[in-house]
Amino acid sequence: MQTVIETRELTKHYPITSGLFRRVSGHVRAVDEVNIAVEEGKTLGLVGESGSGKTTLGRLITGLETPTSGSIIFQGKELSRLTKTDDDQSREKIQMVFQDASASLNPRRRIRGILLDSLLRNKIETPSTRSRMIDDALETVGLPADFADKFPYHLSGGQRQRVAIARALISRPDVIVLDEPTSSLDVSVQANIISLLEHLQREMGFAYIFISHNLSLVRAIADDVAVMYLGRIVEMSRADELFTNPMHPYSTALLSMIPTISEDEQDLLPRRMKLVGEIPSQSDLPNGCRFVTRCPLAMPVCDRTEPDQRKIEEHSIRCFLF
DSSP states (O other): OOEEEEEEEEEEEEEEEETTTTEEEEEEEEEEEEEEEEETTOEEEEEOOTTSSHHHHHHHHTTSSOOSEEEEEETTEEGGGSOHHHHHHHHHTEEEEOSOHHHHSOTTSOHHHHHHHHHHHTTOOOHHHHHHHHHHHHHHTTOOGGGGGSOGGGSOHHHHHHHHHHHHHTTOOSEEEEESTTTTSOHHHHHHHHHHHHHHHHHHOOEEEEEOSOHHHHHHHOSEEEEEETTEEEEEEEHHHHHHSOOSHHHHHHHHTSOOSSHHHHHTSOOOOOOOSOOOOTTSOOSSSTTTTTOTTOOHHHHHOOOOOEEETTEEEOOTTO
8 A cells, every 4th residue: 555645754843922122922832743544545533632733733634734844745745844835735535524524614614615615616617516526525525416505504404514525525635634523423423424435435446644542443444553642643553453453551441441331341451551640731741751740550751751662563652661
């Protein structure tokens, strides 16, 4: 499989200013030296608590945020080094589906107008071609063509999310970043959306970056999983390997909290590890390992030095235990 998109040392720090002259007094280190890679037709699950930097990473990849440093490589080309025309064309091939479709769809525009924007950016000039592509996009996500004349408030939550997916795929992307795409939907609608996403990936070969708090969902859909904590990837491996044999204490703690309804299901989870305390502020990181303030297995070295990322068996991990 060919890598379609990767990041190299990707970093995003937001300055904190104070005083009359707005001097920079610190930084919010939202994303710190992140390295990930996604292959064609595969799904990378990105998991971690709120405040870990997952959504910021997704916004960097889609061009909604500008990196402080590092690079994004798309189809072998570094996006920051492309001309504006080439960059715009490449960015159209990297789309995002947001967590709340109600907030991401303009309530004053009909669905046709919302989908039309992407086609105009791609300079699809023939009205008949644009109309056909809009109808095709709606049909692809399981909505009738007459939905194009409706407003978002006419639709249910699941239907709005399908429109958001149609907007992402109408430009024929190679990569789609899915930021909690089912979190605001009930369980039955979630299953339908996930089934749709899997079908589209099989048919069209999209690469997905699937951001979610729902670890059971990630386990079902992802080929690889990256665990993020305070702006860093602390562990990354194949999904089946991570869920059966997590190595980083944070990964173990997250997975042990997956809800179960039977003892047999509980036996499939890794050993229990209690996660205590709150995630620290990204503007006031702990010394040494970023997980040291909450880790039940912390050692003296963890207070002094931040571990490097290293390859252990099939895992890429930041931890002194290994």
